[in-house]
Amino acid sequence: MAKPVLVVMGVSGSGKSTVGAAIAGRLRVPYEDADDLHPPANIEKMTAGIALDDDDRFPWLEAVGDWLARHAERGGVMSCSALKRKYRDQLRRHHPEVTFLHLQGTREVIARRQASRPGHFMPASLLDSQFKTLEPLEDDEAGIVIDVDQPVDKIVEEYAERTGA
DSSP, X not given: OOOOEEEEEOSXXXXXXXXXXXXXXXXXXXXXXXXXXXXXXXXXXXXXTOOOOHHHHHHHHHHHHHHXXXXXXXXXXXXXXXXSHHHHHHHHHHOTTOXXXXXXXXXXXXXXXXXXXXXXXXXXXXXXXXXXXXXXXXXXXXXXXXXXSSOHHHHHHHHXXXXXX
């Protein structure tokens, strides 16, 4: 059975990195955090509390898409916010078989999670802009939604049960 190319998506603080790494470990495939692919200018903007615009995101999403394409045959897991449908479409242009796991939570749950990770370049002040930007997965998009308000091992187990991974 072919291993999936998966994007773990959601707003900042939803647990994308932790869950993505755990799923990659379970599947025994490479893992990458899209945050590590941001150009320095994007990190500077976010650190300053300035939300990225589409012009900022385009080259970053191209780098993410290139990584997904390179892992098409052996599988891989990428954590990436992928908040808008058009961003996910951009990633699918690189690898049409990519699937998405949307880690969904309320603003209160995500804010609590963000408060527990001081020093991250994405300040909690941008949380509202993340929720405003978020376009949930649509019915025609390959993917599933899982509630983040549970332990990581339960999220990974739910993912595995629902996908047969």
